[in-house]
Amino acid sequence: MAFWAIKKLTFNMEASGEARKLQLLELDEWRLQAYENAKIYKESMKRWHDHSISKKAFEVGQKVLLFNSRLCLFPSKLKSCWSGLFIIKEIYPHRMVELTHEDGANTFTVNGQRIKTDFEGNFDREKISINQGNPE
Structure with a gap:
């Protein structure tokens, strides 16, 4: 009985290969989205940090x-x-x-x-x- 179930599941190799390719593509999209979110976060933190730095104007002789x-x-x-x-x-x-x-x-x-x-x-x-x- 177990042999028959394994044979039925692995019978269609092309369909299982396509499903695996789709899973890998979805994983790659998740990875790219994570990189993009990290980039957006870093840019916003840099903006916030630069905003907190006081701008001072000095002149020679001051x-x-x-x-x-x-x-x-x-x-x-x-x-x-x-x-x-x-x-x-x-x-x-x-x-x-x-x-x-x-x-x-x-x-x-x-x-x-x-x-x-x-x-x-x-x-x-x-x-x-x-x-x-x-x-x-």
Whole structure:
């Protein structure tokens, strides 16, 4: 009985070969679709990441502060992660900036994401008093 069932199932080799080819083609379509979905996901993540990067416009001669990442290893309220007052000497492509100290002693190149503009000057500070209790 089992021999007869096996013979009947394998009797039509051409039909089983066509079915196998269709299964392989379907598997190949699934694979291509997975590659396309991964590509779309990577592009959207790159767009989101690039959107979160702040665009900073610097000019030569502008005074900036430099982010010192070594101070952040030991965080403290009294330590500032922003160090020095530097002057932009030259701006290179791909956000590279050449900085010099205020006195013009040393020059070095850093990533533009590690600097921020220094807003020097006198800022008006207002004192605000808060009345506690009834204002009678």
